[in-house]
Amino acid sequence: DMKVTQMPRYLIKRMGENVLLECGQDMSHETMYWYRQDPGLGLQLIYISYDVDSNSEGDIPKGYRVSRKKREHFSLILDSAKTNQTSVYFCASSLSSQTLYFGSGTRLTVL
Amino acid sequence: AQKVTQTQTSISVMEKTTVTMDCVYETQDSSYFLFWYKQTASGEIVFLIRQDSYKKENATVGHYSLNFQKPKSSIGLIITATQIEDSAVYFCAMRETGNYKYVFGAGTRLKVIA
Numbered sequence: 001d002m003k004v005t006q007m008p009r010y011l012i013k014r015m016g017e018n019v020l021l022e023c024g025q026d027m028s029h030e031t032m033y034w035y036r037q038d039p040g041l042g043l044q045l046i047y048i049s050y051d052v053d054s055n056s057e058g059d060i061p062k063g064y065r066v067s068r069k070k071r072e073h074f075s076l077i078l079d080s081a082k083t084n085q086t087s088v089y090f091c092a093s094s095l096s097s098q099t100l101y102f103g104s105g106t107r108l109t110v111l
Numbered sequence: 112a113q114k115v116t117q118t119q120t121s122i123s124v125m126e127k128t129t130v131t132m133d134c135v136y137e138t139q140d141s142s143y144f145l146f147w148y149k150q151t152a153s154g155e156i157v158f159l160i161r162q163d164s165y166k167k168e169n170a171t172v173g174h175y176s177l178n179f180q181k182p183k184s185s186i187g188l189i190i191t192a193t194q195i196e197d198s199a200v201y202f203c204a205m206r207e208t209g210n211y212k213y214v215f216g217a218g219t220r221l222k223v224i225a
Contacts, residue, residue, distance in 0.1 A: 031211055042202065042217040050211065058212070090156065092213075099146065100204070100213050102156040 002027045006091050006103035014111050019078035021106050023091030029101075031094050032074040033058075034066065036087040037105075043090065049074050081110045113138050115205050117216035124193055125224055131178065132188045132219045134203030142208040145186045147175070150200040150218070159201075162186055193223045 004025045013019050023032065034046040035058075045058030049068045063085060067075045074093075078085055091103040114137040124130045136145065145162045160172045162179050169177045178187035190197055203216040 033213070040217060043215040045212060045214075048211055056211075088154065094211075094213075099158050099161060100148075100206075101158065102148075105154050105156075107154075 002101060004091055004093055004101050004103040006089075006106050008106060009104065010107050012109045012111065013081050015083055016080050017110075019081045019085075019108065019110075021076040021078075021089055021091075021108070023074045023076070023103055024072050025074075025093040025101070026072065027093060027095065027101070028071060029093035029095045030071065032068065033092040033094075033100070034064070034074070034076045035090045035092065036060070037090060038087050046076065046089075081108075083110050086110045113205055113207060113210075113212065113214040115203055115214050115216040117203055117219050119219045120217075121220040121222065123222045123224060126195060127192055129189065129191045130193055130221065132190075132201050132203075132221070134186050134188070134216055136184050136186065136203070136205045138184075138205065138207055140207040140210075144206045144208070145177075145179070146204040146206070146213070147177070147186075147188045148202045148204060148215075150202065152199070156202070160188070190221075193221075195223050195225060197221060198223045 007022045030051045032049045035043040047066045049055045065077045089106045092100045094100045143164045147159045150156045160175045162170045174191045176189045200218045200220050202218045206213045
């Protein structure tokens with residue numbers, strides 16, 4: 001069963017705290033993504049990972065970093081979270097040029 | 112640079128009718144892929160249908176079909192015999208061949224009324 005799993009589903013943090021969002025996939029997809037979704041803005045690309053330890057900035061990487069040490073796991077890290085990073089974060093994966101599959105999302109609130 | 116535009120913010124239709132959602136895109140590439148995704152009320156984003164730019168025939172999956180007009184850089188999503196559960200936000204997306212980046216439109220909210 002092809003699946004992209006995100007943890008946690010909901011997260012509340014205080015400004016200045018560190019945040020770790022985790023994503024896993026069981027499809028052996030090389031490429032993984034982190035997007036954020038804000039009302040009226042659609043999905044904005046934060047980072048792309050082409051494979052283990054091969055990552056590239058997307059359109060809005062500022063304030064974020066990523067880690068991919070295993071092909072099936074891709075983490076998004078917010079060092080010292082800010083209130084404007086309150087959003088819904090989606091992880092996704094794809095195989096070569098094929099369809100993008102999404103996780104269920106993490107709703108992050110930074111107070 | 113890639114760009115995807117969905118001009119319809121929201122649409123309401125009666126159940127069992129047909130609806131078309133518009134999407135136009137910009138690309139310098141001659142080869143690319145176009146996708147439609149559905150975001151349900153729970154927030155899940157689900158892949159619906161895809162069109163490869165080199166294919167002349169419009170893709171069809173179930174009660175979803177595409178109206179691909181390459182000269183107009185347009186890829187409309189057609190839903191026939193709409194059902195209440197089709198109520199959702201629909202996103203159009205594009206990916207150029209050789210580019211790993213998927214670019215999304217802002218989405219169209221569809222409401223199907225009984």
